[in-house]
Amino acid sequence: MSWHPAYRDWVLAPDYAFADRHLRDLFLDALVAHARGVAALPLAQPHGGELAALEAGLQRLRTAALPPRPDACPDLYYALQRALEVDVGSAPLGWLRLGLSRNDLDMTVYVLRARDTALQRLRALLALHGALLDLAEAHVETLMIASTHHQPGQPTTVGHYLAALAAAVERDVERALQALERLDRCPLGAAALAGTSHPLDREASAQRLGFRASVASTYDAVSAADWQVDVAHVAQSVALTLSRLLTDLIAWASAGVLRLDDGLVQGSSIMPQKRNPVALEHARTRCSRTLGVAQAVALPGHNIPFGDLNDFGPDAQGALQSLHQLLLGALELSTACLRGCSIDTAALARSVAATDTTATELADELVRTAGRTFPEAHRDVAALLAHMAREGRPLGQAEPADLVAAGGPPLDPVVLREALAPHAFVARRTGLGGPAPVAVRVHLRALRGRAERYHGAVDGMTARIDTARQQLRGSGKDD
The missing domain is CATH 1.10.40 (Ribonucleotide Reductase Protein R1; domain 1)
Structure with a gap:
């Protein structure tokens, strides 16, 4: 078929390139999981050879060369199907089509991708959280002035300030975990929207793909876009909190209170003395852009019918990828700056003494x-x-x-x-959440204790997914 150049160049070609780069293995994981479900049907028992050939062909497609452009095939799925038919023949391929729709297949792949990237961002968020806790612990006695309305307010400590930021980041960790829990449900087996009359085991397919469960409604499985709103909401919250930290750190760097390692600053083409804190600036701009792209992720689900549509399917993948790259970059840059900085405690003490904040x-x-x-x-x-x-x-x-x-x-x-005396001001405030070193250390211990649970939850989900993928991409058998 000959595609109109506008449709080919603006829709098919970019979607095909994105899918082949980012989604091929996930498509094949979903197809292998479905093929194993078909192989378990009584109807398929006499045809074990064809089904074995089908799975072997699917595994070979992980490294097979595919056409670089969607000239004969409109998208990656059809390119995979055509290559599979050439490799194993039409009879094995026929089993793959049983009870499978592009609707549930595509949505399964998009959710798999979203789960992977959400986990990656969550690990980066936890790394930032850990860096905040470590720096806070090192500065529980370092005096500073906290401002209100951009004016000097009261003495506190750097540790108190950073522990407060860690508490805000912790809430974002909890939001991300809650969103992941909702995302951790498998659409596969929903077919077009009504499922199939063949007795395919949807829960078994979900388990093969490392999901906690299946989406309970086949209609919901192919129609829901709210999981993308979850992704956007968490990203926005993280970006908002992180941008406030970065704004403060940039101000500290400008005042000479915070010094970044040489690998995180750049000089000037004309001013030899300059040490511009560019890593902090680039992190903050990524937060701002995350907020914009998050709207592009969430809004395609607005004012559309409840059913399978391109709006929140292939057309949303570019925005989801941009959001992932921007926020991941902001998180990793920020963590590097927290790990690679020094704080001039003497300069902070002088600034505290020069104010009337007690x-x-x-x-x-x-x-x-x-x-x-x-x-x-x-x-x-x-x-x-x-x-x-x-x-x-x-x-x-x-x-x-x-x-x-x-x-x-x-x-x-x-x-x-x-x-x-500023030190007495701080030392006297020993109540829950106060800036006294004893109170901050209590807060930090509580934050670290909960962080261990968050790491455990992420490690557990990651291990479940990794085990499922090893079984899908390895032995050819369900363990």
């Missing part, structure tokens, strides 16, 4: 020792801040006389000095 603790101290209500103490400290500003001195240099001059109560010099 004001809240002084107000709390006035409540404890001077009998003030917090609103009264808040006014006292605000007046003291204005007094110190008029004198051109930072709050940390305030003496009891300054507090009295500002209209506040007298306070013991040692008590005042301790209340204004």
Whole structure:
């Protein structure tokens, strides 16, 4: 058949090239799983030789040369079918067509691909999570200023900040695991949409492909696009959280507080001193592009009939691949930067000392020792801040006389000095989730404990899939 050049060049050729590069082995896995299901039918028992030849031919197709363009065959499936017929003949090929539709086959392949890439991104997300935990643990006592509304807020520690980011990433890990659980269901055996009258065992096919279960409804199996929305939603959440971390790290690098290893920076063609944190910049742009591409993944499922359609089938694969590459790149670049950086703790300490960010603790101290209500103490400290500003001195240099001059109560010099000390501000906040080193270490231990469970879940699913693939691509028998 001669294809119209527009249809061939804009649809068939790019889809064919993508499928041959990324999906061929998955198509063959699904076809082998189906062929083994057919071989188990009573109807097929007298034809074991043909079915053995069929599977052998399918395995040879994994490395066979196929036409580079879809001139005679519109897509990879038909190219595989034609090559298989030439290799083993029409009789074995006839068994492969029994109870099989392009609808359930294609959707099975797309879900297999989505599961593989989702697992790869999840492993990268867990690697980022581990890097955050390690860096946080190394800096549980490193003071820094946390900002609110882009202004200095209160003292905390780098460890407290990074543990908070790790907690946010942990929620994305949980979202990814939940999405994977929903994705881990096999469409194969649904045929066009109503299944088949042949007694093919769909659960056995799912097991052969390493799925946890089959999609319960044959209609749903070939019609659902919400799994792609799951993929897009998780990617968006990860990209949003990660972009905020990267924005902070870029600001730290700009301030000279964070220094990346030489392999993660670039110089300037004219300014010899430059060490541009380009790895962080490229990671952040990938987060931004992930957010855009995620819309291209989710929106094709909008306002279309509930049935098998190209909108969320072949036409969605390019967007899914772009999303995967962008987010995976952002995650791996970010992890490399966290693993390959140093933090100037002395510079951070100087910046903390130069601010008035311990004001809240002084107000709390006035409540404890001077009998003030917090609103009264808040006014006292605000007046003291204005007094110190008029004198051109930072709050940390305030003496009891300054507090009295500002209209506040007298306070013991040692008590005042301790209340204004950034390290004391942090050390006193030992409650759940607080910045005191003892509290941060408790939080980090809890995060690490849950991370072990997440790694176990990923390892378990990966092992199940790997075992299934070895059986599909190896012995020719179901174990």
